[in-house]
Amino acid sequence: MSEENQSTTFLESLLxxxxxxxxxxxxxxxxxxxxxxxxxxILIKGIPAEIKDLFTK
Amino acid sequence: MSLxxxxxxxxxxxxxxxxxxxxxxxxxxxxxxxxxxxxxHVYGKQNPSSVTYYxxxxxxxxxxxxFIEQNQxxxxxxxxxxMPKPESDVFLLAQMWRxxxxxxxxxxxxxxxxxxxxxxxxxxxxxxxxxxxxVFPNYDYVLDFKPNKTGEYMVVCNEFCGxxxxxxxxxxxxxxxxxxxxxxxY
Numbered sequence: 001m002s003e004e005n006q007s008t009t010f011l012e013s014l015l016x017x018x019x020x021x022x023x024x025x026x027x028x029x030x031x032x033x034x035x036x037x038x039x040x041x042i043l044i045k046g047i048p049a050e051i052k053d054l055f056t057k
Numbered sequence: 058m059s060l061x062x063x064x065x066x067x068x069x070x071x072x073x074x075x076x077x078x079x080x081x082x083x084x085x086x087x088x089x090x091x092x093x094x095x096x097x098h099v100y101g102k103q104n105p106s107s108v109t110y111y112x113x114x115x116x117x118x119x120x121x122x123x124f125i126e127q128n129q130x131x132x133x134x135x136x137x138x139x140m141p142k143p144e145s146d147v148f149l150l151a152q153m154w155r156x157x158x159x160x161x162x163x164x165x166x167x168x169x170x171x172x173x174x175x176x177x178x179x180x181x182x183x184x185x186x187x188x189x190x191x192v193f194p195n196y197d198y199v200l201d202f203k204p205n206k207t208g209e210y211m212v213v214c215n216e217f218c219g220x221x222x223x224x225x226x227x228x229x230x231x232x233x234x235x236x237x238x239x240x241x242x243y
Contacts, residue, residue: 008065016062047110047120047171047197051146055123 105190108199110171117150117173117197121157124148131243133159133228138243146171147202149227151179151192153219156212156227161243162204164233170200180215183229189215204231209241 014020072080098104124147128139138159141147143166150157152175162168172181172192179192190198212227230241 009068012065012068015068018060018062044109044111044196047112047116051171052116052120054146055120055127055148 106199106201110197110199112173112195112197114173114175114194117148117171118175120171121148121150125158129158130161130238133242136227140238141168143167145169149181150175151181151214151225152176154214154221154225156225159228159230161230161232161238161241162202164204164207164231166203168202170202172198172200177218178216179218179225180213182213182215184211184213186210191216204229207231207233207237 124141125137125139128141129137130140131138136155136159137157138161139147140161143163146169147160148157148171149160150173172190173196174192174194176194178194181190181192182188190200192198208231210229210231212229214222214225218225230243232238232241
């Protein structure tokens, strides 16, 4: 089969669109790092009672 | 123009052997470095404990004052000097523009440092070994700490915290036994 007759695949059309690649390349990391950061902050707990008791009782 | 897509069907073209070699080599290096990063975290012994607790400046100040009361052995220019027991929790509070106490530690013993700020962001920088951590208000940052050399270490703030930032210098003294305390005037 010659190259001219081959249909354009999804991957090829994706890789041909540099603006879409740019948005994905920045956007995926932007969203995942924001999510990761918020998740870390939300999951932080208070100082455990057994440590506090050593210095407050 | 270089930004234009190549002619249709380029994805079906065979990759040249040398290019394939470089792609494989780059992929292998990326994967190896990714796993090395994980291994180094475990075996590198250069990482903080990754333990952080939420606190408030009021709560941390109370804990620090209580810690100082329990462990104070003297004063250095008006700053309390504390000598906590090995394997114990050590509370260090940063505030504009001082550290809460001078800390005396024993060589080759583990300590659990709790560091927080009363007001703005500060930097906990131990010199001359150049160990650096950020200190935030509202967060208790926990560091497992084992000094392995005796001597006097300066704790400088390395995050600009106001007009007295350059004066914010604390001290950690590492000794082998109590007889050395006199050498430091304690």
